[in-house]
Amino acid sequence: MKGNEALAEAAIRAGCRHYFGYPITPQTEIAAYMAKRMPKVGGTFLQAESEVAAINMVLGAAAAGVRAMTSSSSPGISLKSEGISYIAACDLPCLIVDVMRGGPGLGGIQPSQADYWQVTRGLGHGDKQLLVFAPSTVQEMVDTVFNAYHKADTYRIPAVILADGMLGQMMEPVSFPDEDKAEAIEKPWATNGHKGKRTHNIVNSLLLKPEQLEQTVFERAKRYEQVKQNEQLWEEYRMEDATLAVVAYGASARIAMNAIDAARESGLQVGLIRPISLWPFPEKAIEAAAGKVQGFLCVEMSMGQMIEDVRLVVSGRKPVAFYGRTGGIIPTPDEVLCEIKKLMGGER
Amino acid sequence: MAIVYKKPSTLTDATLSYCPGCTHGIIQKLVAETIEELGIDGITIGVAPVGCSVTAYDYYTCDMVQAAHGRAPAVATGLKRSLPDNVVFTYQGDGDLAAIGTAETVHAATRGENITVIFVNNAIYGMTGGQMAPTTLPGQVTQTTPYGRDPKVAGWPVHVCEMLATLDGPAYLERVTVCDIPNIRKAKAAIKKAFQAQLAGKGFSMVEVVSTCPTNWGLTPVEALDWLKDNMLPYYPLGVYKDKTGEGEN
Numbered sequence: 001m002k003g004n005e006a007l008a009e010a011a012i013r014a015g016c017r018h019y020f021g022y023p024i025t026p027q028t029e030i031a032a033y034m035a036k037r038m039p040k041v042g043g044t045f046l047q048a049e050s051e052v053a054a055i056n057m058v059l060g061a062a063a064a065g066v067r068a069m070t071s072s073s074s075p076g077i078s079l080k081s082e083g084i085s086y087i088a089a090c091d092l093p094c095l096i097v098d099v100m101r102g103g104p105g106l107g108g109i110q111p112s113q114a115d116y117w118q119v120t121r122g123l124g125h126g127d128k129q130l131l132v133f134a135p136s137t138v139q140e141m142v143d144t145v146f147n148a149y150h151k152a153d154t155y156r157i158p159a160v161i162l163a164d165g166m167l168g169q170m171m172e173p174v175s176f177p178d179e180d181k182a183e184a185i186e187k188p189w190a191t192n193g194h195k196g197k198r199t200h201n202i203v204n205s206l207l208l209k210p211e212q213l214e215q216t217v218f219e220r221a222k223r224y225e226q227v228k229q230n231e232q233l234w235e236e237y238r239m240e241d242a243t244l245a246v247v248a249y250g251a252s253a254r255i256a257m258n259a260i261d262a263a264r265e266s267g268l269q270v271g272l273i274r275p276i277s278l279w280p281f282p283e284k285a286i287e288a289a290a291g292k293v294q295g296f297l298c299v300e301m302s303m304g305q306m307i308e309d310v311r312l313v314v315s316g317r318k319p320v321a322f323y324g325r326t327g328g329i330i331p332t333p334d335e336v337l338c339e340i341k342k343l344m345g346g347e348r
Numbered sequence: 349m350a351i352v353y354k355k356p357s358t359l360t361d362a363t364l365s366y367c368p369g370c371t372h373g374i375i376q377k378l379v380a381e382t383i384e385e386l387g388i389d390g391i392t393i394g395v396a397p398v399g400c401s402v403t404a405y406d407y408y409t410c411d412m413v414q415a416a417h418g419r420a421p422a423v424a425t426g427l428k429r430s431l432p433d434n435v436v437f438t439y440q441g442d443g444d445l446a447a448i449g450t451a452e453t454v455h456a457a458t459r460g461e462n463i464t465v466i467f468v469n470n471a472i473y474g475m476t477g478g479q480m481a482p483t484t485l486p487g488q489v490t491q492t493t494p495y496g497r498d499p500k501v502a503g504w505p506v507h508v509c510e511m512l513a514t515l516d517g518p519a520y521l522e523r524v525t526v527c528d529i530p531n532i533r534k535a536k537a538a539i540k541k542a543f544q545a546q547l548a549g550k551g552f553s554m555v556e557v558v559s560t561c562p563t564n565w566g567l568t569p570v571e572a573l574d575w576l577k578d579n580m581l582p583y584y585p586l587g588v589y590k591d592k593t594g595e596g597e598n
Contacts, residue, residue: 018430044429048422049455056419056452060426063413064393068426086416191411191427193434195390202405204396204414 003138004029004168007097007161008037010145011069013179016095017043018068020057022050022076025109026165027099030071051076055083062092063203065190067149071097074115075106077123084158085124089205091220093152095145097161099168102328110328111165113250116305119160120279127217129224131159131231132278134249138172146177151231153185155223162278164301166251166330227280234282235274238264242271244344245289247310248299249275251330256299259336268344278306286313296320297343299336356380358389362406369562369569372401372468374526378536379439379466382543383410392435393427395420399441400474418449421456424463435546437464443473446482446506460517460551464542467508470559471580478564482506485583490564505583509556513589519550521589525558525581527573545593558584
């Protein structure tokens with residue numbers, strides 16, 4: 001099954017019945033799949049007039065207490081940033097999918113990872129965070145959807161799945177978890193009509209008194225701290241005796257794995273740390289490795305964005321090198337292998 | 349003693365934030381009376397805009413969502429599509445609805461989205477201190493048109509009811525005012541009809557209420573009402589611009 005379609009089917013099976021979107025390459029398969037499937041399962045597919053409207057429709061649906069979703073690609077995600085800030089400020093759970101393409105500007109339509117900063121740092125104004133997940137296989141796309149909804153509902157934080165054109169278009173076999181695995185979480189805060197049984201619920205982000213706003217941001221920050229403690233996700237590959245740790249996520253991680261296997265054949269002790277959650281960033285994994293390895297190599301399809309999070313944790317203790325391609329160019333395993341050899345002093 | 353007048357039960361006891369003579373208070377009360385009379389407080393969700401009525405979420409006893417500037421119809425769409433058996437209304441000013449939120453307004457209307465929009469047109473941005481609105485009249489002095497709105501520079505006002513009436517989606521569009529008692533009665537009837545249209549599943553309904561802003565117009569409340577009658581009403585004629593509520597079964 002194609003990555004984008006698998007992700008859409010997984011959302012439906014996780015209980016999403018409300019999809020709002022706007023066409024943009026390379027994620028249109030998600031919208032097309034939703035348009036076909038939603039009417040069959042009694043759900044809503046709505047093609048909005050803009051990305052701005054689509055994300056605000058998600059806000060309305062999330063306020064109503066249902067599992068809602070939108071998907072887009074980099075320039076479209078930029079447009080959604082206003083609504084995402086409001087959703088985060090209203091403590092509403094929802095799912096946003098960003099199938100990244102090359103930028104800035106209209107950029108290109110080929111795979112890229114240049115939205116790392118946008119999604120982990122810059123998506124909307126104010127002191128806020130989003131849950132960010134970066135799957136690297138089609139099966140993981142499916143599993144991540146379930147996890148993303150569950151964590152979003154649990155913590156009342158919007159979740160982003162960060163994929164790229166390569167994963168979205170890739171075909172791989174998948175199996176879907178049972179639908180009843182999608183645990184329902186009570187939402188007593190939802191604005192779904194009080195029916196005379198409770199006082200009115202208000203979903204709002206306006207707090208004109210500075211003390212009240214500061215207090216609300218403080219309380220939200222406590223929740224973020226809990227997330228940072230409990231929800232870091234990563235995978236390690238051949239790290240046991242590694243002296244060089246490659247750090248890569250998503251499609252880059254798949255390429256890095258091939259390069260690592262080839263390097264191991266030349267006797268080089270190199271392993272991979274693959275962040276699955278980008279926020280919270282798996283600081284624990286980098287911290288543990290910083291005490292063991294001699295250096296790090298970040299591989300990204302960008303000019304180097306995630307590397308800042310790695311350097312923050314490493315904090316100057318070990319060298320952190322970078323190799324990246326951008327603009328829609330996918331690095332080959334050979335390029336990465338060459339970089340590993342350069343760093344480890346092996347033959348070239 | 350007999351009670352001859354009381355606040356609708358669908359308004360909270362919160363103190364309104366409006367200036368003396370502002371007609372928001374009247375319009376919000378008409379909406380609250382409608383919700384009370386139709387017995388729909390428990391199933392209604394209101395969407396507050398950005399502007400002077402941003403804190404409307406504190407005034408109504410029904411569930412409320414506060415939307416970003418101009419996005420109320422999109423938020424209302426998300427709510428209504430998730431809760432088709434509930435009643436969803438937005439309460440928006442002219443800058444919110446006809447400038448920054450034009451796309452959301454036009455497309456909710458053309459989709460025939462089954463929501464009710466209360467549109468308060470007072471020809472100025474009140475909350476930010478009196479700048480030109482999309483409905484500011486030609487020649488009208490505002491903070492950002494200090495020599496009067498020159499259409500050659502600042503463009504022409506938007507006639508929202510007339511514009512939306514060209515679309516097939518809306519079920520009911522009417523422009524009313526609240527400048528005197530007979531007109532307040534008509535406004536109430538229009539607002540009630542708009543909510544009833546939604547309850548009957550007829551589609552998009554909007555009531556535009558020509559309103560005042562004494563503070564930013566630089567007039568007393570009474571002068572503001574006269575200015576409205578002399579200047580606003582000739583430019584924004586009252587009346588029904590679309591009414592498909594009597595058509596067929598939906």
